[in-house]
Amino acid sequence: MSETIDPCPISPVVDLVFSRWTTPILWVLREHGRQRFNQVQRRLPAITSKVLTQRLRQLERDGLISRTHYPEIPPRVEYEITELGRSLSPVFAALTAWSDAHLSEVAAARRRYADSP
Structure with a gap:
């Protein structure tokens, strides 16, 4: 059985960081600090709410951003780039x-x- 070698070792990073909307979201959080969902969306007006939600979840899953939920009324959630993302x-x-x-x-x-x- 032969081992499959990826001909491009940066492919996983490119897939992770440069998928559609990931880089702009990271850029916004790096440039503007902690942001609420609506603040991110205002800075990226072409993104839909659904796609922004999906990308934020993926970035959180991958450790590039953190999500903080504040149990207030109304609830408040903020996103921030992590050291890994930075x-x-x-x-x-x-x-x-x-x-x-x-x-x-x-x-x-x-x-x-x-x-x-």
């Missing part, structure tokens, strides 16, 4: 730097591609 900051910084340096080149390549026969 440890992705250098990754986000590297991607921001790459984006600043190269997105114009990507846009130019796309224009050349669209104009080619």
Whole structure:
């Protein structure tokens, strides 16, 4: 029986961190600190409540955010990035730097591609 080796060792991290809406949610919580559900949703107006709920649960399950429930009336729930989630900051910084340096080149390549026969 042969062992299957993943040809790309970062695939699990890419699946974890860069699925749709995960990065924007982490970014919001990193930039703005502890947030209630509605605050996160206001900062990401294109996300639906259902998808935001799903992503927040996944991020909590994976240890990237924490959820704190306050037994008040009305109930209050807040979300905050964890130290594990915060440890992705250098990754986000590297991607921001790459984006600043190269997105114009990507846009130019796309224009050349669209104009080619």
